[in-house]
Amino acid sequence: MTxxxxxxxxxxxxxxxxxxxxxxASVEGLDGLSLGRLATATGTSKSxxxxxxxxxxxxxxxxxxxxxxxxxxxxxAPAMQAPAGVRRLFALHExxxxxxxxxxxxxxxxxxxxxxxxxxxxxxVRDRVARALREWQEFIRRQVAxxxxxxxxxxxxxxxxxxxxxxxxxxxxxxxxxxxxxPASLVHSRRAxxxxxxxxxxxxxxxxxx
Amino acid sequence: MTxxxxxxxxxxxxxxxxxxxxxxASVEGLDGLSLGRLATATGTSKSxxxxxxxxxxxxxxxxxxxxxxxxxxxxxAPAMQAPAGVRRLFALHExxxxxxxxxxxxxxxxxxxxxxxxxxxxxxVRDRVARALREWQEFIRRQVAxxxxxxxxxxxxxxxxxxxxxxxxxxxxxxxxxxxxxPASLVHSRRAxxxxxxxxxxxxxxxxxx
DNA sequence: CAGATATACAAACGATCGGTCGTTAATGTA
DNA sequence: TACATTAACGACCGATCGTTTGTATATCTG
Numbered sequence: 503m504t505x506x507x508x509x510x511x512x513x514x515x516x517x518x519x520x521x522x523x524x525x526x527a528s529v530e531g532l533d534g535l536s537l538g539r540l541a542t543a544t545g546t547s548k549s550x551x552x553x554x555x556x557x558x559x560x561x562x563x564x565x566x567x568x569x570x571x572x573x574x575x576x577x578x579a580p581a582m583q584a585p586a587g588v589r590r591l592f593a594l595h596e597x598x599x600x601x602x603x604x605x606x607x608x609x610x611x612x613x614x615x616x617x618x619x620x621x622x623x624x625x626x627v628r629d630r631v632a633r634a635l636r637e638w639q640e641f642i643r644r645q646v647a648x649x650x651x652x653x654x655x656x657x658x659x660x661x662x663x664x665x666x667x668x669x670x671x672x673x674x675x676x677x678x679x680x681x682x683x684x685p686a687s688l689v690h691s692r693r694a695x696x697x698x699x700x701x702x703x704x705x706x707x708x709x710x711x712x
Numbered sequence: 713m714t715x716x717x718x719x720x721x722x723x724x725x726x727x728x729x730x731x732x733x734x735x736x737a738s739v740e741g742l743d744g745l746s747l748g749r750l751a752t753a754t755g756t757s758k759s760x761x762x763x764x765x766x767x768x769x770x771x772x773x774x775x776x777x778x779x780x781x782x783x784x785x786x787x788x789a790p791a792m793q794a795p796a797g798v799r800r801l802f803a804l805h806e807x808x809x810x811x812x813x814x815x816x817x818x819x820x821x822x823x824x825x826x827x828x829x830x831x832x833x834x835x836x837v838r839d840r841v842a843r844a845l846r847e848w849q850e851f852i853r854r855q856v857a858x859x860x861x862x863x864x865x866x867x868x869x870x871x872x873x874x875x876x877x878x879x880x881x882x883x884x885x886x887x888x889x890x891x892x893x894x895p896a897s898l899v900h901s902r903r904a905x906x907x908x909x910x911x912x913x914x915x916x917x918x919x920x921x922x
Numbered sequence: 923c924a925g926a927t928a929t930a931c932a933a934a935c936g937a938t939c940g941g942t943c944g945t946t947a948a949t950g951t952a
Numbered sequence: 953t954a955c956a957t958t959a960a961c962g963a964c965c966g967a968t969c970g971t972t973t974g975t976a977t978a979t980c981t982g
Binding site: 725756757758759760763764 | 958959960961962963
């Protein structure tokens with residue numbers, strides 16, 4: 503093996519720290535997360551972080567990337583196994599709800615917490631978050647367009663509009679499930695998207711009834 | 713006049729401080745808002761706050777109430793002038809979008825910022841926020857039920873489900889408009905709710921076409 | 923093996939945090 | 953008029969914040 507000592511250990515602890523950081527940030531935000539608490543949670547020292555990152559902002563930027571990769575692996579990738587079109591579109595929404603429902607992150611959703619924190623605070627972190635969310639929104643829009651091309655959605659559909667609605671109904675789960683409804687929010691969100699797609703789909707049998 | 717001196721001045725500055733606090737909290741959250749910055753913004757001293765509130769949490773609780781009153785005056789009240797039923801329901805959504813679009817609060821929406829901050833943090837503030845949002849959700853649900861009773865919405869409608877969808881599409885505007893789309897988000901949100909209501913309404917002429 | 927590099931730490935820095943204390947002056951009450 | 957209350961302040965407290973410095977050591981590179 504080429505490297506089994508310092509380098510690998512460094513990578514490992516780097517990954518471990520980022521995982522903890524993303525988890526904690528999903529609860530208290532990326533700025534609300536203090537280096538002191540992160541050190542306690544990872545069982546290391548505050549000053550040790552500066553061997554990996556120049557300052558807190560660099561750590562925040564890497565945390566955003568890490569959360570994006572986690573989302574790609576745990577939400578996007580599973581959904582891509584469904585056949586392209588309206589089924590994949592709904593699989594995407596269900597994978598998202600599963601991600602929330604399983605409590606993968608203690609705060610529910612990293613990006614929700616972070617965008618609420620940084621939407622009014624200019625800077626590199628805000629730009630990185632905005633880009634990630636723009637790519638996600640654009641990804642949904644492409645799935646809608648593909649479903650239209652396959653004839654699985656009415657031609658009258660406005661792809662950007664439908665993508666906006668699906669994303670809104672997904673994002674809303676975090677707010678509602680944590681603050682009052684609990685699991686009822688998941689049901690509402692699932693049903694809303696399902697019925698919306700079934701209405702627009704010439705062949706509703708492609709989708710579950712309920 | 714019964715009081716024109718110390719008492720009234722106290723009330724005035726109390727209100728002025730709360731207004732500033734709600735505005736700042738819509739940007740950086742209720743906890744992200746520090747007493748030092750609030751003092752600077754209001755042109756007073758930190759220690760002066762403790763003549764009005766026992767500690768920061770009491771100020772936060774009053775800020776939640778103040779924001780709730782502002783919402784009632786600037787969103788609910790105007791919408792109540794529309795005739796009951798599906799028109800009032802849509803007027804409610806439009807009043808909300810107007811509130812956001814006019815930039816009444818520098819951060820867009822107080823409750824959005826605060827619920828993202830406190831949804832995972834037990835305590836009195838979280839409970840107060842949760843109650844306010846539950847009442848708001850319940851208020852929308854009653855408007856849906858009333859529209860159904862008036863025969864302006866199909867009987868097959870699930871009131872809680874529709875209320876959830878309308879609220880989700882309203883809340884989402886804050887995220888999207890601040891982080892990427894800008895005004896396009898307002899258009900998407902308006903259209904989504906309008907078309908949803910028109911589909912469910914036996915007499916779509918009650919609502920604008922677009 | 924020698925020297926550079928990478929990982930990690932404890933200790934301390936100035937700044938800022940929420941909060942306390944003592945004081946002053948204006949006002950309301952008896 | 954005498955006294956209690958209220959609004960507001962400056963000075964200061966201990967805690968915590970992000971960050972810097974210096975140091976020790978394990979690992980790579982030559």
